[in-house]
Amino acid sequence: MEHHAMTPKTLTAGLLAASLIGLGSAQAEGLPDTMTWTAYDVGSQGHSEASAIADAFGRAHNTRIRIQPAGSAIGRLQPLLSGRADYAYLATESFFASEGTYDFAERRWGPQDLRAVAGRPSTFGVPTAADANIHSLEDLRGKRVAYVAGNPSVNVKCDAILAFGGLTRDDVDAVMFPAHGAAMSSLVQNRADAACTTTTASQLYELEESSRGLRWVDIPADNEEGWERMNRVAPVFQPFQETIGAGLSAENPANMLAYRYPIIVSLADRSDDEVYAFVKALDETYDLYKDATSAIHRWAIEDAGVPPIDIPFHPGAVRYLEEKGIWDDEMQAWNEARLARLEALKAAWEQAIVEGESLDDAAFAELWEERRQAVLAERS
Incomplete structure (x- = not known):
């Protein structure tokens, strides 16, 4: 699970949203006057961003939003599926739920009919200890790679990255750690040589300052065969050059992958007009929330409203994106193929x-x- 520390700015946004005060203009056409959203736990990036967007909706449209935090994938999805929540702010569990894998492979679940409203690009890569001399994905062969027990969201991305390099988990020394924090700390402690994570985990800054040092493995954007192998594991990734995080800057970027977190998810049968109004409000209130956290500016609709993403886009979202001139034939073909797969x-x-x-x-x-x-x- 992706879990990021709260900054004073995100805390402020969360408190504003939690107050449920609508301060702005009249109700947006087609947008409900009250909504319930589920999200990751308080303190996570997903919750912070949901809170900031909820506050913006409240200020602009008098929409009252209750955010229901949950620490598990089932806890975030169950209220959506039972109709107790209108939207869910999810991560890779939206893909697992649509595929009927991991938590959703039990008889009571199976593939769920979910649709994407929008999803922010979030980067993920392979930080390594510089002294392990890992310069390419192929160099991970035989090296100690940290995995997290019971965390398919992290582990499936790690498997996909190995596939990019023509490797599987059997080709590396996969070291299983009981929690995400322990896996991240393992590099500094010399219990692993590489891990798979987001760029802002606090332990990576420690690694950067340690005697081992930090190096991000290059995931080249132009290696078409590598991307094809990666997306066979999960067809949700795209190239991204990251400048934010440990060991990274505008002068020292790294090529890695982007997936979507958070993804705003609805059920397939949610009204097209309502989802259209939601995406329109998400776009038009962007200036009200775009500075709330370090990465929330990536909700710009031309980034958050296009594939690849974990599940098919809702037709209400597609209609708005078409009107904006963002949605093209290639995106439509992607969406139709993804829907056919589901x-x-x-x-x-x-x-x-x-x-x-x-x-x-x-x-x-x-x-x-x-x-x-x-x-x-x-x-x-």
């Missing part, structure tokens, strides 16, 4: 439920993964 998985799930009725949970999980891989193989 529909194929939902159909395969229904068949697996019937076929696997008499199986125990472990055997059913095996059956479903076979069916899922067959669907994906047909589509590749």
Whole structure:
């Protein structure tokens, strides 16, 4: 799970949003006057940004928003699926939920019919101890790479990055740590040589100042075969040159990947007009929230409203993006392919439920993964 410290600015934004005071103009056409959103726990980047956007909606449109924090993927999605929340601010669990994997591979879940409203690009890469002499992804072979137990969101990105370099987890010395913080600290402690994370984890600044030093592994934007291999693991990544974070600056950027966190997620059956109004408000109130945190400026609609993203875009969002001249034929083709993949998985799930009725949970999980891989193989 991505979890970032709160700054005084984000705390202020959170307190403003928590007050639920609407100060601005009349209600935006099509936007509900009250909403409930779920988000990561208080103190996370996702919660801070949801709070800042909620405050902007309140000031501009008198919209009252309640933010319901949750520390687990199920806790963030259950209220959305049951109708107790209107939108959820999620990360990679939106992809897992649409695929029926990890937490969502149990019989009571399966592929969920989710849609993206918008999602901010967030960077992720491979920090290494400089003394480990890792200059390329291929150099990770045989090296100690930190993984986090029970954290598929981090681990699937790490597996995808290895795939970019033509490697799998079996090609490295995968060291499992009990928590994200422990995995990040492992580099300074010389218990690992590389990790997979966002650029602003506090332990990376410690590594940069330590005797081991910090080096980001280059993930070149122009390696088409590498990107193809990476996106076979999860088709949600894009190249990004990052300048914010430990060991990074405008003068010293690093090529890494971008995924979406937070992603504003709705159910597929949410009204097109309402989602259109939501995206319009997100765009038009941008100046009210764009300085609330260090990365929230990346909610600019031309960055946050385009694929690739974890789930298909909602048609209400697409309509607004088309009007703005942002959405093009290539994006439409991406969205249609992503939607077709989701529909194929939902159909395969229904068949697996019937076929696997008499199986125990472990055997059913095996059956479903076979069916899922067959669907994906047909589509590749």
